[in-house]
Amino acid sequence: MKNIFLIGMPSSGKSTLGKRIADVLHYRFIDTDKIIVREEGRSIPEIFAQSGEEYFREVERRVLRTIRPGDSLVVSTGGGMPCFHENMDYIKSTGVSIFLDVPVEVLVRRILAHGHEDxxxxxxxxPELLAVLQKRYETRLPIYAQATITVSGETTEDEILRRVGAWL
Ligand SMILES: Nc1ncnc2c1ncn2[C@@H]1O[C@H](COP(=O)(O)OP(=O)(O)O)[C@@H](O)[C@H]1O
Ligand SMILES: O=C(O)C1=C[C@@H](OP(=O)(O)O)[C@@H](O)[C@H](O)C1
Ligand SMILES: [Mg+2]
Known part of the structure; x- marks a missing residue:
């Protein structure tokens, strides 16, 4: 079966929803950030601080390209992944994608509520978090908008499953 990729801004719920979808569809679930942390043996902040963002993006690029069409995976990506190294083209050629389009104000509320040290x-x-995220959202939107399906923070899980099911 086709892979299902979840893409969208940080805290839009990609990791949470990805696991749920995989459980319901009996797909294997992977989270690219978790794979990177395991492979590197260090946290994402450590990778950024010690090796820089460019290095992290290169690891993301490589991890993404281990996924093949027909792997039947649900893949939660890191928020920036589709926006570097032509990764969105690779995602489009390797499966169905779901963009979780959650308002920036909601993302900020979640980040403040749960913390995001990692x-x-x-x-x-x-204090500029809202403005920073708004700008990042606007920059990334043309990429995210290429997803097969776009859902909002309000879309029910049943509706998401119904819509993605039509593409599998
Ligand atoms: N639909 C939702 N409603 C409210 N909070 C959510 C929802 N989805 C995720 N969260 C919370 O938001 C935070 C980020 O979720 P996560 O799935 O890690 O997002 P992402 O992988 O997109 O960064 C977590 O604390 C999670 O519990
Ligand atoms: O938006 C981004 O550029 C990033 C999002 C993070 O993943 P989440 O979207 O799961 O938080 C993680 O990959 C890294 O910190 C970079
Ligand atoms: Mg995540």
Whole structure:
């Protein structure tokens, strides 16, 4: 069966929803950030601090390209993954994609509520967090919008499953 990729901004719920979809569809679930942390033996903030974002993006590129069409995986991506190294083209050629389009205000609320120490690009203590995320959203939107399906934070899980089912 085709792979299912979840894409979208940090805290849009890719990891949470991806696991749920995989459970319901009996697909194997992977989270690219978790694979990177395991492979590197260090956290994402450590990778950014010690080796830089460019290095992280290169690892993302490589991890993504281990996925083949027909692997029957649900893949939760890191928020930036589709936006570097022509990764969105690879995602489109390798499966069906779901863009979780959640308002930036909601993302900020989630980041402030849950903290995000493991995400170097989202600092809950930054007074400009809303503006930073809004700008990042606008930059990334043309890429995210290429997803097969776009759902909002309000779309029910049943509706998401119904819509993605039509593409499998
Ligand atoms: N639909 C939702 N409603 C409210 N909170 C959510 C929802 N989905 C995820 N969250 C919370 O938001 C935070 C980020 O979720 P996560 O799935 O890790 O997002 P992502 O992988 O897109 O960064 C977590 O604390 C999670 O519990
Ligand atoms: O938006 C981004 O560029 C990033 C999002 C993170 O993943 P989540 O979207 O799961 O938080 C993680 O890959 C890294 O910190 C970079
Ligand atoms: Mg995640």
């Amino acid at each position: 995400r170097p690009l989202n600092n809950p203590n930054d």
